[in-house]
Amino acid sequence: MSDRIFGVFGVLLAIGFAFAALHIEESFLSDAVGPKAFPLIIAVILGLSSAVIAFKPDPEPAWPTFGRIAEIAAAVVVMMLYAQMLPVVGFVIATAFAAAFLAWRLGSTILASVLTGVGTSVGIYVIFHLVLGLSLARGPLGF
Amino acid sequence: MEMLSNLGDGFVVALTWQNIGLALLGCFLGTIMGALPGLGPSNGVAILIPLAFTLGLGATPSLILLTSVYYGAMYGGRISSILLNIPGDEPAMMTCLDGYPMAQKGMAGQALSISGIASFVGSFFATWGLILLAPQLVKIALLFGPAEYFALFALAFMTLGGVSSTNQAKSAFAAALGLGLAMIGVDTQTGVPRFTFGEVHLYDGLDFLVAIVGLFALSEVFIFLEERHGSADGAGKKLNIGRLTPPMSMVKACTPTMLRTSFLGFIAGVLPGAGASLGSFISYSMEKRLIDKDGTFGKGDPRGVAAPEAGNNAAAGGALVPMLALGVPGSGTTAVLLAVLLSLNITPGPLLFQNNPDVVWGLIAALFIANFMLLLMNIPMVGLFTRVLLIPPRILMPVVAMVSFVGIYGISGSSFDLMVMIGFGVMGWLLRKFDVPLVPIILGTLLGNAMENNLRRAVTIDNGNWMTLFDSPLSLGLWTVAIIGFILPLFLARKVKPRMAKDDEGSLSD
Numbered sequence A: 001m002s003d004r005i006f007g008v009f010g011v012l013l014a015i016g017f018a019f020a021a022l023h024i025e026e027s028f029l030s031d032a033v034g035p036k037a038f039p040l041i042i043a044v045i046l047g048l049s050s051a052v053i054a055f056k057p058d059p060e061p062a063w064p065t066f067g068r069i070a071e072i073a074a075a076v077v078v079m080m081l082y083a084q085m086l087p088v089v090g091f092v093i094a095t096a097f098a099a100a101f102l103a104w105r106l107g108s109t110i111l112a113s114v115l116t117g118v119g120t121s122v123g124i125y126v127i128f129h130l131v132l133g134l135s136l137a138r139g140p141l142g143f
Numbered sequence B: 001m002e003m004l005s006n007l008g009d010g011f012v013v014a015l016t017w018q019n020i021g022l023a024l025l026g027c028f029l030g031t032i033m034g035a036l037p038g039l040g041p042s043n044g045v046a047i048l049i050p051l052a053f054t055l056g057l058g059a060t061p062s063l064i065l066l067t068s069v070y071y072g073a074m075y076g077g078r079i080s081s082i083l084l085n086i087p088g089d090e091p092a093m094m095t096c097l098d099g100y101p102m103a104q105k106g107m108a109g110q111a112l113s114i115s116g117i118a119s120f121v122g123s124f125f126a127t128w129g130l131i132l133l134a135p136q137l138v139k140i141a142l143l144f145g146p147a148e149y150f151a152l153f154a155l156a157f158m159t160l161g162g163v164s165s166t167n168q169a170k171s172a173f174a175a176a177l178g179l180g181l182a183m184i185g186v187d188t189q190t191g192v193p194r195f196t197f198g199e200v201h202l203y204d205g206l207d208f209l210v211a212i213v214g215l216f217a218l219s220e221v222f223i224f225l226e227e228r229h230g231s232a233d234g235a236g237k238k239l240n241i242g243r244l245t246p247p248m249s250m251v252k253a254c255t256p257t258m259l260r261t262s263f264l265g266f267i268a269g270v271l272p273g274a275g276a277s278l279g280s281f282i283s284y285s286m287e288k289r290l291i292d293k294d295g296t297f298g299k300g301d302p303r304g305v306a307a308p309e310a311g312n313n314a315a316a317g318g319a320l321v322p323m324l325a326l327g328v329p330g331s332g333t334t335a336v337l338l339a340v341l342l343s344l345n346i347t348p349g350p351l352l353f354q355n356n357p358d359v360v361w362g363l364i365a366a367l368f369i370a371n372f373m374l375l376l377m378n379i380p381m382v383g384l385f386t387r388v389l390l391i392p393p394r395i396l397m398p399v400v401a402m403v404s405f406v407g408i409y410g411i412s413g414s415s416f417d418l419m420v421m422i423g424f425g426v427m428g429w430l431l432r433k434f435d436v437p438l439v440p441i442i443l444g445t446l447l448g449n450a451m452e453n454n455l456r457r458a459v460t461i462d463n464g465n466w467m468t469l470f471d472s473p474l475s476l477g478l479w480t481v482a483i484i485g486f487i488l489p490l491f492l493a494r495k496v497k498p499r500m501a502k503d504d505e506g507s508l509s510d
Helices: A002-022 A037-055 A066-089 A091-105 A110-131 B002-014 B017-035 B041-054 B059-084 B090-104 B108-141 B146-160 B168-182 B208-227 B248-270 B275-291 B302-326 B332-343 B350-355 B357-378 B382-388 B393-412 B415-433 B439-461 B466-470 B473-508
Strands: none
Touching: A002 A037, A002 B168, A037 B168, A037 B439, A066 A091, A066 B208, A066 B393, A066 B415, A091 A110, A091 B208, A091 B393, A110 B393, B002 B017, B002 B059, B002 B108, B002 B357, B017 B041, B017 B059, B017 B357, B017 B382, B041 B059, B041 B208, B041 B332, B041 B393, B059 B090, B059 B108, B059 B302, B059 B332, B059 B357, B059 B382, B090 B108, B090 B275, B090 B302, B108 B248, B108 B302, B108 B350, B108 B357, B108 B382, B146 B168, B146 B439, B146 B466, B146 B473, B168 B439, B168 B473, B208 B332, B208 B393, B208 B415, B208 B439, B248 B275, B248 B302, B275 B302, B302 B332, B302 B350, B302 B357, B332 B439, B350 B357, B393 B415, B439 B466, B466 B473
């Protein structure tokens, strides 16, 4: 069943892709092939392979329980917050929080998570910024 | 003789303090990444690419660093296979079969050292194979026009699913998805934006480094979050290494095995769609059929450790041949290395050998140096790496995630790229659940624009005649191989895959 849904989604994606490709604005200066042809070929392959997946599905993949999916969703939200907050609060603080969260969700105790978070953040800061000179996001506190 | 003088020049390039230092660092990090379950050669190299850029390394030094990581990871994968019965990366799967029983007999040290020697032999011969074969391939590739290149790219995609692919539709889906992602951005030939939906950040196209790190490294973090592999780490297990040098008789007994499997592995590496995992698989099965007369394979036969290790390291070297000579990688890690070259504005392929011989030969010389370093590092110092295995994923994975973010942010300094990377991470996780291979996606995003440009060039040269794609014997030959390569697995997979899966489960069910 999962593969059938996946295949149908793929076909829709292919149709959407082809639709978007047809709406590419042609420039008045174009080569013999133009910017649409290759994307349309891709859309056809994408659609055909998706249709095959839908008609000949593989055995059901082992889906995680709802709790596990929520776990991943939470991690994604934290990572997105991290990406947005990075330029605002600076590298060290943002990273310490994000790493601590991940360590906690992967099964560390609270104390160990905090230590992992701070250790990761300071460790990366020292190695990548102070030693290797990589420019990291600078927060209001200068690090 | 020209070859040897080229190689000599290569050593001049490689033997600077900086390059030796980078090779040493790469070998060390690579071995660690290979040894840690969850980090393999492709994601190991992927998270280090941004580092190579931000250090401002030139082309040769970056390549030396990253290929050392690649070779190192191939060495390192065996350590956890032997000690923990968990393959450190996919090619090391077969090493579990005899490596772990040897460790249980108290011969872990000997298994580690004989496999170290086998890895050395495999990569050593593969590097020579690279020197001999790549220039020949370049001569053929110089005859290629745009139509042939287009056929070659098609061949790469169609064979990528490989002999062991279970579902060619999913491989094709992955390739089309990758190519489709490559189309995002301003069209290079006419300057019109495509698939950007008005988002200015997308005008430059998706940075394939963002895609690679997201798909390979971040999706691994999600997999661990899903399964919470807490029990899979080595903590609590006592690692008894024992004697670290193999007796001469063992080395002698394994020598013919190592030589045979090096050759076999190299061939598997050069062929598109095969790669290191298949190299070690066929090496092991061939040796088992050939010399296992007393039924000792699977019960801790040193030859059963030497065979897959020589095979997978030779395949790693072999996989560099099509990547360097044609610009078309045949495996995940070489695709990542291609990304490095493209980002450094170097286009691999026949012209690379003519225009940048220093890069090619410097890299080859560095491979020899790295190989000796790895042998030295992996035999006396193996104890150090076994301790690394004690790091549990709950500490390792946050570090991997954060290093990925730092690397991508370091290149572009944009939060938008980080968001795209998270998107790729989720997509990678989902596609892995559906058993869709990720390598064709990467290859598609890497090669998509080159493929399209060759198509348009070929058709434009011939005044809009599409049949030009099929009208030279060379391109017809390439199309034939491509079609056979795509159809053959439909029949072969039913034979090969169940056996691979069975052996795999057999190694993990203990």
